[in-house]
Amino acid sequence: MNETIEGILSHYSVRDFKDEALTEAEIALLVKSAQAASTSSFVQAYSIIGVSDKALREAISEVAGKQPYIVKTGQFFVFVADLSRHHQIGEARGAETDSLTSMERFLVATVDATLAAQNMAIAAESMGLGICYIGGIRNDLARVSDLLQIPDYATPLFGLTIGHPTTSSEPKPRLASELVYHENHYQPKGIQDFNEYDDTIRDYYAARTGGKRVEGWTDQIERSLKYATRLDLKEFLASKNLGKK
Amino acid sequence: MNETIEGILSHYSVRDFKDEALTEAEIALLVKSAQAASTSSFVQAYSIIGVSDKALREAISEVAGKQPYIVKTGQFFVFVADLSRHHQIGEARGAETDSLTSMERFLVATVDATLAAQNMAIAAESMGLGICYIGGIRNDLARVSDLLQIPDYATPLFGLTIGHPTTSSEPKPRLASELVYHENHYQPKGIQDFNEYDDTIRDYYAARTGGKRVEGWTDQIERSLKYATRLDLKEFLASKNLGKK
Numbered sequence: 385m386n387e388t389i390e391g392i393l394s395h396y397s398v399r400d401f402k403d404e405a406l407t408e409a410e411i412a413l414l415v416k417s418a419q420a421a422s423t424s425s426f427v428q429a430y431s432i433i434g435v436s437d438k439a440l441r442e443a444i445s446e447v448a449g450k451q452p453y454i455v456k457t458g459q460f461f462v463f464v465a466d467l468s469r470h471h472q473i474g475e476a477r478g479a480e481t482d483s484l485t486s487m488e489r490f491l492v493a494t495v496d497a498t499l500a501a502q503n504m505a506i507a508a509e510s511m512g513l514g515i516c517y518i519g520g521i522r523n524d525l526a527r528v529s530d531l532l533q534i535p536d537y538a539t540p541l542f543g544l545t546i547g548h549p550t551t552s553s554e555p556k557p558r559l560a561s562e563l564v565y566h567e568n569h570y571q572p573k574g575i576q577d578f579n580e581y582d583d584t585i586r587d588y589y590a591a592r593t594g595g596k597r598v599e600g601w602t603d604q605i606e607r608s609l610k611y612a613t614r615l616d617l618k619e620f621l622a623s624k625n626l627g628k629k
Numbered sequence: 630m631n632e633t634i635e636g637i638l639s640h641y642s643v644r645d646f647k648d649e650a651l652t653e654a655e656i657a658l659l660v661k662s663a664q665a666a667s668t669s670s671f672v673q674a675y676s677i678i679g680v681s682d683k684a685l686r687e688a689i690s691e692v693a694g695k696q697p698y699i700v701k702t703g704q705f706f707v708f709v710a711d712l713s714r715h716h717q718i719g720e721a722r723g724a725e726t727d728s729l730t731s732m733e734r735f736l737v738a739t740v741d742a743t744l745a746a747q748n749m750a751i752a753a754e755s756m757g758l759g760i761c762y763i764g765g766i767r768n769d770l771a772r773v774s775d776l777l778q779i780p781d782y783a784t785p786l787f788g789l790t791i792g793h794p795t796t797s798s799e800p801k802p803r804l805a806s807e808l809v810y811h812e813n814h815y816q817p818k819g820i821q822d823f824n825e826y827d828d829t830i831r832d833y834y835a836a837r838t839g840g841k842r843v844e845g846w847t848d849q850i851e852r853s854l855k856y857a858t859r860l861d862l863k864e865f866l867a868s869k870n871l872g873k874k
Contacts, residue, residue: 385658388633388755392662392748413630415810417637419803421747422762425853426846428804437813464815469808469823473847474854476820483857487872488767491739491862495764495787498743499750502666503637506751510633517667519740522733533814542740558664559673563714565660568682569778570709575721578714601671602718608670609719612728615874617736627732629860 391510396555398514399453401547405436406458410511414459414546417507418500429489430497431466432504433532433540434459440531447527448520448543458513458547462521462528463501465493467626468537484537490627497541508546518543523613525620539624557584559601578602636755641800643759644698646792650681651703655756659704659791662752666744674734675742676711677749678777678785679704685776692772693765693788703758703792707766707773708746710738712871713782729782735872742786753791763788768858770865784869802829804846823847 385393406414411434418432435441436459444462445454454460467484474481483489505515521528521543528540558564559581563573582600589597621627630638651659656679663677680686681704689707690699699705712729719726728734750760766773766788773785803809804826808818827845834842866872 386755387631388636389658389662389752391633392752393665395665395667397667412806413634415806417634419806419809420638420640420800422640422642422750422760424762424764426801426849427853428809431809431811431815433811433813433815435813440813469818470850470854472818472820473823473850477847477851479851479854481854483854486857486860487863487866488859491767491786492764494736494739495743498740499747502744502747503751505667505744506748507634507637510631515667517669519669519737522736535815535817538815541736555665556671561657561660561664564664564673564676566676566678568678568680568685570676570678570780570783572780573714573717575717578718602722604671605715605718606722606724608672609715609724609726609728612731614733615731618732618872618874621732627863629863 392506394555395509396553397516398549399516400550401453401457401514402550403456404458404548406546411459414504414507418504421499421503423496423499424492427470427492427496429465429467429470429493430500431464431538432500433462433464435462443531444521444528444543447524448518449523451518451520453516453545454518454543457545461504461544461546462532462540463497463542463544464534464538464540465490465497465626466538467493468535471537485625485628487627487629490621494541501542501544505544513546514549516545518545522617525617537625539621539626557588637751639800640754641798642761643794644761645795646698646702646759647795648701649703649793651791656704659749659752663745663749666748668741668744669737672715672737672741674710674712674715674738675745676709676783677745678707678709680707688776689766689773689788692769693763694768696763696765698761698790699763699788702790706749706789706791707777707785708742708787708789709779709783709785710735710742710871711783712738713780716782730870730873732872732874735866739786746789750789758791759794760789760791763790767862770862782870784866784871802833
């Protein structure tokens with residue numbers, strides 16, 4: 385197994401960082417790594433906001449559930465699905481830009497942004513840094529969009545906090561590959577096929593919490609079903625002229 | 630610069646592969662690498678279909694624009710945004726599953742699937758394999774979904790073809806980082822700020838086509854605006870109970 389795959393397989397999220405800013409050279413290398421990812425039809429439909437301003441980080445952290453690792457970190461990045469450059473080019477050329485408002489284009493921009501983000505995450509970990517994705521910014525996208533002055537035809541998707549970790553950990557066990565990988569056709573599983581994984585996850589949480597948290601994966605998923613969260617997303621996207629048709 | 634970042638920065642898409650299937654061990658390592666990626670709230674909301682059957686590859690290739698590198702490749706993977714496991718768990722527990730139909734959940738599943746895919750892509754390249762993403766399967770998602778027997782609450786998103794390359798190439802120049810990376814606030818650019826990049830891309834195409842293709846990046850984007858493609862995506866997603874509200 386090579387160094388790159390070893391790095392990929394030892395990933396875990398880090399939620400406590402030293403108060404040590406990434407250097408400009410580190411940030412430049414992370415951004416360059418992000419940009420090297422594949423992009424659909426070469427549209428490069430994303431932007432990255434690096435939030436170094438502490439007050440701005442505090443404000444975003446308020447939205448995301450007061451996570452301290454958004455504020456105390458090496459750098460806090462927000463990944464933006466961005467069709468605003470394409471809109472700008474269309475306007476400058478007098479071209480029709482209505483095609484940018486489709487769900488397909490929003491999907492392309494989302495995938496582009498996410499491929500770039502994961503390149504950055506892997507590059508960061510290879511540099512000995514820790515990472516954590518922050519979906520919590522979607523608790524109030526309108527607020528985050530205002531704070532970062534995101535234009536129309538663009539939307540923040542998630543944050544990525546990267547810094548020098550204070551602690552180390554171990555990867556969290558994933559679903560057995562037979563439950564995720566299918567040969568030629570999707571093979572539906574029975575509910576009992578999750579039992580073994582439930583045991584694994586129960587043991588994992590029990591060991592990490594001294595027996596305080598005892599919950600299988602399916603329990604966790606069942607609990608999550610109760611909360612229909614962020615139901616304003618569709619409307620927010622439409623307000624940005626995204627995913628309208 | 631370490632080996633992982635060197636690998637990331639030397640990425641280019643490969644569109645011609647040897648007729649040599651990946652081994653089971655290679656596929657297992659690629660899937661394991663994919664699964665090691667971050668996942669939103671640990672929902673692991675994706676599946677991967679490995680298409681080894683040649684007739685099935687041919688049928689998917691028909692949808693995607695007859696790309697030969699879907700058929701003649703090491704393995705052809707389709708990444709699926711998959712909330713069907715979560716639906717199954719909800720049903721088994723008698724829980725309300727309506728929350729799964731939201732745009733937020735579809736976005737979570739899309740990001741999860743894409744993070745996993747990019748892990749697989751980087752792992753593959755580190756093994757000396759070549760990769761190419763295939764958005765063309767979205768030309769007819771209903772057909773691809775039928776071919777792969779994808780259940781409700783799940784949808785194919787894109788393909789990823791991975792194999793032993795017959796040729797080598799160089800990375801394609803990306804937008805200048807100043808056009809993509811913003812400090813604290815989104816900084817709108819002027820249309821003239823793309824001029825230098827247009828020159829770079831014109832030279833890039835001219836050199837690769839012996840002067841036959843002369844087109845800047847903004848020309849390419851302008852041309853793409855004319856085609857409002859895949860306008861059935863929203864309706865297809867709804868037919869799968871995804872992104873409905």
